[in-house]
Amino acid sequence: MTIKAALELVQLTKMFGSVTAVDAINLKIPAGSYCCLLGPSGCGKTSTLRMIAGHESATSGDIIVGPRNVTDLPPAERNTAMMFQSYALFPHLSVIDNVAFALKMRGGSQGRAPRRGETPARTRRHAELRGAAAGATLGRPAATRGTGARPDHLAQILLLDEPLSALDPFLRLRMRTELKKLQRELGITFIHVTHGQDEAMALANIVVLMNAGRIEQQGSPRDIFNHPQTEFTAKFIGGHNVIAVGGESFAVRNDCLILKKPGAVVDGPSIPGTVSDVEYQGTYVRVAIAAEGGADLAAELSESQFDAAGYSIGEPVLVTWESARASRLKPVNFATTNSATVNSATVAPAETAA
DSSP, X not given: OOOOOOXXXXXXXXXXXXXXXXXXXXXXXXXXXXXXXXXXXXXXXXXXXXXXXXXXXXXEEEEEETTEEOTTSOGGGXXXXXXXXXXXXXXXXXXXXXXXXXXXXXXXXXXXXXXHHHHHHTTSOHHHHHHSBHHHHXXXXXXXXXXXXXXXXXXXXXXXXXXXXXXXXXXXXXXXXXXXXXXXXXXXXXXXXESOHHHHHHHOSEEEEEETTEEEEXXXXXXXXXXXXXHHHHHHHOSEEEEEETTEEEEEEGGGOEEEXXXXXOSSOEEEEEEEEEEEOSSSEEEEEEETTSOEEEEEEOHHHHHHHOOOTTOEEEEEOOXXXXXXOOOOOSOOOOXXXXXXXXXXXXXXXX
16 A cells, blocks of 8 residues: 655745745645646745755744654655656666666665566556666656655655656657656655646646745636636736726636627627737637737637637727626735726626635
8 A cells, every 4th residue: 555645834934045935835735636836936836845855944834744744854754755857867777777776775685676666667568668768758767766666665745846847848748647647656645846837737636826935826727727816826827817897806718708899789898909919729719909008918719709700900809708707816915917907897706716
């Protein structure tokens, strides 16, 4: 049986001189979860990961793995394993031999190490993996080697510091699939740092979005995308327009914006604007609108919708949406981004921030 462990961070803070990198964050990650720490450069996500691993000391607060407070323990005693941006693989060794190397360094005999190393890899294309070069499958042997490669050697939590950032787009997609499969096979908690929204959405069942050393919002990918609570979340996750209505701000998904011809009857809020760009994206057509007041909005239309309307650059349009599809945003805590202002109408969204 694989030992599972939850992770809890309690008022965890990291200071670098007078600079606060991580600002008293509180976080609970259930055992067996795939959690992505998401955010822009400098938001504190990597510092948080390094404190969990023990590679950075916490200025204050606690790190609890399962029932143990590991805040002051050295990395080797935390039951965590770290996978860095550099995979640290031996290119002259096969996948199996890379995995087996870690077991040998942990005290396994040379004769038995390859047999132990086969355990996690045999679940997928065993014959292919045995002869493959380490560089061909990249992250899987690195991650497996880090966990210890067999159930009684497994770390309870695997920490991944932007493991896909060095890969080309094709390999990145392939490795996303490999990481999800590996996490299911091992059954342990994965905590994965990334600044890629699509990566976090595809991999995680828990996304923790960080901004300026704090947790901006956390939840399932679907919940965060459909119900952003702040302007920063809506803008960073992407696919949303931030629109000001009567002193409040709302997020409206791009695919929920409706474009009308000027003078059309609109039952709800509306914003006049001008089409500034048109981009064909395969599954949809993205229409950019320069709204009255200078804000930039975007609508995603199906090909049939776009073809029926025939929008062109420079054409005036009226932007509207269903009030129930707007999410009310909390007051801005950090840097303010440009938002559109509605000329008229009252918005009463179904989903409001808690």
